[in-house]
Amino acid sequence: MSDIDLSVNIGKFKLRNPIMLASGTVGYGNEISEFSDLNKLGAIVTKSLSLKPRKGNPPQRIVETPSGMLNAIGLANVGVDIFLKEKIPFLKKYDVPLVCNIAASTVEEYVECTRILDSEETIKAFEINVSCPNVKDGGLQFGNDIKAVGLVISKVRAVTNKPLIIKLSPNVSYISEFAQVVKNEGGDAVSAINTLVGTAFNIITKKPKLYNVNGGLSGPAIKPVALAKVLEISRKVDIPIIGIGGIMNWKDVIEFMIAGASAIQIGTLNFIDPTAPERMIKELEDYCVSNQLNKISDLTASYLI
Amino acid sequence: MSDIDLSVNIGKFKLRNPIMLASGTVGYGNEISEFSDLNKLGAIVTKSLSLKPRKGNPPQRIVETPSGMLNAIGLANVGVDIFLKEKIPFLKKYDVPLVCNIAASTVEEYVECTRILDSEETIKAFEINVSCPNVKDGGLQFGNDIKAVGLVISKVRAVTNKPLIIKLSPNVSYISEFAQVVKNEGGDAVSAINTLVGTAFNIITKKPKLYNVNGGLSGPAIKPVALAKVLEISRKVDIPIIGIGGIMNWKDVIEFMIAGASAIQIGTLNFIDPTAPERMIKELEDYCVSNQLNKISDLTASYLI
Amino acid sequence: MLIVNSPVVETIQIHENIFIQKILSPEIAHNSNPGQFLNIRVSETANPLLRRPFSICDVEGDNIFIMFNVMGEGTKILACKQPGSSVDILGPLGNGFNLDDDFEIAVIVAGGLGSAPFPYLTRKIGKSKKIISFVGGRSKNDLITYSMMNFLTSTDDGSEGFKGNVVKLLEENRDKLDKEKIKIFGCGPNAMLKSLKDFSIKYDYNCEISTESAMACGFGICQGCPIESTQNPDKYLLVCKDGPVFNVKDVNL
Amino acid sequence: MLIVNSPVVETIQIHENIFIQKILSPEIAHNSNPGQFLNIRVSETANPLLRRPFSICDVEGDNIFIMFNVMGEGTKILACKQPGSSVDILGPLGNGFNLDDDFEIAVIVAGGLGSAPFPYLTRKIGKSKKIISFVGGRSKNDLITYSMMNFLTSTDDGSEGFKGNVVKLLEENRDKLDKEKIKIFGCGPNAMLKSLKDFSIKYDYNCEISTESAMACGFGICQGCPIESTQNPDKYLLVCKDGPVFNVKDVNL
Numbered sequence A, B: 001m002s003d004i005d006l007s008v009n010i011g012k013f014k015l016r017n018p019i020m021l022a023s024g025t026v027g028y029g030n031e032i033s034e035f036s037d038l039n040k041l042g043a044i045v046t047k048s049l050s051l052k053p054r055k056g057n058p059p060q061r062i063v064e065t066p067s068g069m070l071n072a073i074g075l076a077n078v079g080v081d082i083f084l085k086e087k088i089p090f091l092k093k094y095d096v097p098l099v100c101n102i103a104a105s106t107v108e109e110y111v112e113c114t115r116i117l118d119s120e121e122t123i124k125a126f127e128i129n130v131s132c133p134n135v136k137d138g139g140l141q142f143g144n145d146i147k148a149v150g151l152v153i154s155k156v157r158a159v160t161n162k163p164l165i166i167k168l169s170p171n172v173s174y175i176s177e178f179a180q181v182v183k184n185e186g187g188d189a190v191s192a193i194n195t196l197v198g199t200a201f202n203i204i205t206k207k208p209k210l211y212n213v214n215g216g217l218s219g220p221a222i223k224p225v226a227l228a229k230v231l232e233i234s235r236k237v238d239i240p241i242i243g244i245g246g247i248m249n250w251k252d253v254i255e256f257m258i259a260g261a262s263a264i265q266i267g268t269l270n271f272i273d274p275t276a277p278e279r280m281i282k283e284l285e286d287y288c289v290s291n292q293l294n295k296i297s298d299l300t301a302s303y304l305i
Numbered sequence C, D: 001m002l003i004v005n006s007p008v009v010e011t012i013q014i015h016e017n018i019f020i021q022k023i024l025s026p027e028i029a030h031n032s033n034p035g036q037f038l039n040i041r042v043s044e045t046a047n048p049l050l051r052r053p054f055s056i057c058d059v060e061g062d063n064i065f066i067m068f069n070v071m072g073e074g075t076k077i078l079a080c081k082q083p084g085s086s087v088d089i090l091g092p093l094g095n096g097f098n099l100d101d102d103f104e105i106a107v108i109v110a111g112g113l114g115s116a117p118f119p120y121l122t123r124k125i126g127k128s129k130k131i132i133s134f135v136g137g138r139s140k141n142d143l144i145t146y147s148m149m150n151f152l153t154s155t156d157d158g159s160e161g162f163k164g165n166v167v168k169l170l171e172e173n174r175d176k177l178d179k180e181k182i183k184i185f186g187c188g189p190n191a192m193l194k195s196l197k198d199f200s201i202k203y204d205y206n207c208e209i210s211t212e213s214a215m216a217c218g219f220g221i222c223q224g225c226p227i228e229s230t231q232n233p234d235k236y237l238l239v240c241k242d243g244p245v246f247n248v249k250d251v252n253l
């Protein structure tokens, strides 16, 4: 047994290690459990849940791009009720912190979802998705409207005492202004980043490749942008950051932590190698051993600038 | 001789074909002339020029990333005076429209540069760079401040009758709002996009890989984002667009034109294959022949959405 | 579902642009069914980023076979893999063809590369049932009859076999198709699957088809591969998990 | 400056992690000088995106040689290239070593992979002048003396030759170095170049060094490779175009 401490705190939310699985890239946990031992992971974030089930966008929903992919799933999900009834029982069997990601079109819907889910003790924290670029009928474009984001946080904060994480959009001029609002309104942490808005055309048909026209760009292509956003927040706002964007290996995890992240989420990589998250935990431990680092959390914001 | 018409109009600026070479990726034309016949190209855009020579950032200035690269050159350039004295004579020998890209830290400097360069008839148009992410001492961060951008355009417009192109930053919430300001203030066209803000860390030293900390992300990684920005402008504002971002081959050119671009610029690709621009012109012609397209300009904004 | 790095045994070019790759992968070979597919990572670099889905073309002992044409970067890299190199396989994925139905004659209908899953199906059915195959292509060079038995062909341009599409060819031969005894297995381009669906419904044949979709994961976590369900219009089915083989009546094409 | 797709003749591993690649490229072979470099595109895909710079290690007839260690993705791909494959070369680039100076003895100082440009320099000098080489490495296994003549070695850990760095070794042998007659040619890690510079200035030796920098283009259009000039503090020199070989006095390291 090594006595390396991989645990991290995201504000009051404590994880056994910094490796979380990102919303929309693990479903509700069952498929990925065939490849990774969920009990070893830092946390799992559910696919964004809405009040009612959502069918999502018609195909085509996925386009590959250089070192990245566009998705326009359109928040297809089972809705909070079916989630509680049909998905929670499976997740209850595991000893892994469950984070419920919530997406909604109105402030009321955010509040209602949170309220309904709050009493389920398997759920250890909420991640509020104010930044999904792929829904046409989504009412407000919350993610780009700083006042709307502030309102959502204060209202949701009022109905839950669980850790409240706000997932920020990178498609804004200054992401740190949004992080500041999260802090002001009582949010516990921010996740950065959600996908970048992108598109692609079929040059033969002249139609967008995605039915939804725009999609969200993820994968290694966006890593430099994600790191810059994490760094921007880290330098300007005193709030825990969960780093997300293009993480492919343990070195990327270290890089995000140096840039300011307390924990990280793995997204697109789950599709390519669902065994990677569990393996990375071991690799992080090895890194700590060979660098004589007792607590991995000492890496957070350790940049020398 | 085929009778395909490859010429395009960027407002009142007429080019023999849509292939332009992007600012900062061709120096002042001499090195690249060994690989591509400049006389065949649509246009060349100079490295951003400032009133006084700029030394630029200390090394390291370049970092490779997945399907992309970060640069933080810091607008190293010879300044307008030396440009006119030492660089223009070479460019005069060619029959290729020369676009002068101008970068400055104050409104006055933009105006002064334009005024000085305006009388040189070899210069056929101006591209105003309000979007360079890599200068620390750059005074205003023009690119993200819509009022500052508006002011620059109106003041520069007052001192030149040549076509005025504004190169927009992608690091904003809604790029089309900036394009609208360009139109309102009398600009002739927009270039979209400049680089995305990104960074990278050396995980051993914990220092940023770039001396400047942040750099600009370019190359195929950003193509989906660039296409979405071009499309956004095309759908919202009636202004000619020059598409830029990750173009690697003739298919990408067609894709940008479909998404709304009247012409395009090639950047990072010049570093990898400086013979590509000339070759692409031929390939575009072949495309037109096999698609029975007489005028390539018919492609612009031909998207079916 | 397994992830296994598996050595390439050989890569053979069988047509202008079409390759058969033999891969040593005992775990997958012993656990797969015709109609299932593999999601293959062709390179460790970030580009191409995603795995590429391929039908299991055949299984022979410890070896699996895939059949593919060179479409883009991924299949180009795959085609260059020689003995000594390996591929990273995630599989077997999805639901294969159902052979437990009550039928006596298997009718295979393949368009273009839609032939891919049928060598394995043919092998699995073996001598237990009769097989009739209908193979279509745009032209002579697009006809893929690799490992097919008892087949008729059609080409759009009439350069070989029946002139017309493969569903037309099927209709021409309807006298051979006794409704009570046959089951149709179809794979091919969407347009072909659509007319095969119309045909099967019109004459009330039992018909399963193998469908395609753009995919990211291949095992149900990305929601990237929806297909419209006829039973429940409020929810998409997933090609990777609920398919890729569906009864023709269950999906809207 | 040319861009030529050139066939790989052979790739030989000379040390644990170090390879010599022989490439058939007559145009470049006949037009290059020692100290110049090549910018090589190892793959047509978007990743790795940029070319990779390598010193011209040697030239023999129509063939050029490069020497490299496997650092990351680019050099990994390169190391796997076998006869039958090719590399896309942009070159020859930059300014090589100046052999027209007035000197009688060439003193080569190489640290680690800094040996790369010297087989060619050694060949070019040939019998016209005397050569003394000093080769340093961290340890025995890092000493690269490939094609070197008349050399002394040093290792940081003392596992072979002089114990200490290569500039120390040089200083130890200063009795062999007659200031009027020699010219020093150095290549290696930055720390070594720095102490070589101090050494040359201290004793007023004529000394040229080959420098490195991150690069995008390699031929002067990206401004990505600045190096501080001692003559003009208002303007950087470019490693790719003004260098990579500089007189030690002209650059701040």
Ligand SMILES: Cc1cc2nc3c(=O)[nH]c(=O)nc-3n(C[C@H](O)[C@H](O)[C@H](O)COP(=O)(O)OP(=O)(O)OC[C@H]3O[C@@H](n4cnc5c(N)ncnc54)[C@H](O)[C@@H]3O)c2cc1C
Pocket (backbone or CB within 6 Å): A063, A064, C037, C048, C050, C051, C052, C053, C054, C055, C056, C066, C067, C068, C069, C070, C071, C072, C073, C074, C075, C076, C113, C116, C117, C211, C212, C213, C214, C215, C244
């Ligand atoms: C269940 C299933 C089974 C398949 N079986 C076979 C088979 O046996 N033989 C065969 O040759 N092809 C098969 N395909 C199609 C095959 O996956 C694509 O031809 C291949 O991914 C193209 O990759 P590329 O990099 O060469 O081309 P690119 O065009 O560069 O691919 C780019 C992206 O588009 C996706 N894509 C491209 N074409 C298709 C397509 N037709 N269907 C789904 N995704 C696509 C790729 O996965 C990739 O993400 C199958 C597809 C699915 C979904």
Ligand SMILES: Cc1cc2nc3c(=O)[nH]c(=O)nc-3n(C[C@H](O)[C@H](O)[C@H](O)COP(=O)(O)OP(=O)(O)OC[C@H]3O[C@@H](n4cnc5c(N)ncnc54)[C@H](O)[C@@H]3O)c2cc1C
Pocket (backbone or CB within 6 Å): B063, B064, D037, D048, D050, D051, D052, D053, D054, D055, D056, D066, D067, D068, D069, D070, D071, D072, D073, D074, D075, D076, D113, D116, D117, D211, D212, D213, D214, D215, D244
């Ligand atoms: C003028 C010049 C001559 C060189 N000659 C040789 C030689 O003869 N043999 C040799 O082994 N190496 C040489 N190098 C270094 C060599 O270019 C790098 O080792 C190589 O680019 C690493 O590529 P990679 O993809 O394997 O590694 P990665 O680490 O994946 O490279 C990532 C990026 O960093 C850049 N990079 C990494 N290391 C260096 C470095 N030391 N210098 C400059 N850029 C770097 C690469 O170009 C690339 O863009 C030379 C560099 C320069 C500038």
Ligand SMILES: Cc1cc2nc3c(=O)[nH]c(=O)nc-3n(C[C@H](O)[C@H](O)[C@H](O)COP(=O)(O)O)c2cc1C
Pocket (backbone or CB within 6 Å): A022, A023, A024, A025, A047, A048, A071, A073, A075, A101, A129, A132, A167, A193, A194, A195, A217, A218, A219, A220, A222, A244, A245, A246, A247, A265, A266, A267, A268, A269, C216, C222, C223, C224
């Ligand atoms: C297919 C797909 C679906 C996603 N769905 C959601 C979602 O429902 N809610 C959410 O907050 N983020 C969603 N994301 C964004 C990811 O959680 C993550 O922020 C993003 O992909 C960047 O990380 P990566 O580069 O590691 O994938 C989705 C991403 C992908 C690729």
Ligand SMILES: Cc1cc2nc3c(=O)[nH]c(=O)nc-3n(C[C@H](O)[C@H](O)[C@H](O)COP(=O)(O)O)c2cc1C
Pocket (backbone or CB within 6 Å): B022, B023, B024, B025, B047, B048, B071, B073, B075, B101, B129, B132, B167, B193, B194, B195, B217, B218, B219, B220, B222, B244, B245, B246, B247, B265, B266, B267, B268, B269, D216, D222, D223, D224
């Ligand atoms: C090394 C480098 C230097 C650049 N310098 C400038 C510049 O001086 N002015 C400017 O407007 N854009 C500059 N750019 C941005 C490019 O003109 C272009 O907008 C960007 O690189 C995106 O295109 P690409 O992906 O084809 O490279 C520079 C880009 C690179 C890579």
Ligand code: FES
Pocket (backbone or CB within 6 Å): C214, C215, C216, C217, C218, C219, C220, C221, C222, C223, C224, C225, C238, C239, C240, C241
């Ligand atoms: S491909 Fe991911 S859910 Fe089907």
Ligand code: FES
Pocket (backbone or CB within 6 Å): D214, D215, D216, D217, D218, D219, D220, D221, D222, D223, D224, D225, D238, D239, D240, D241
């Ligand atoms: S590497 Fe581009 S200017 Fe030197």
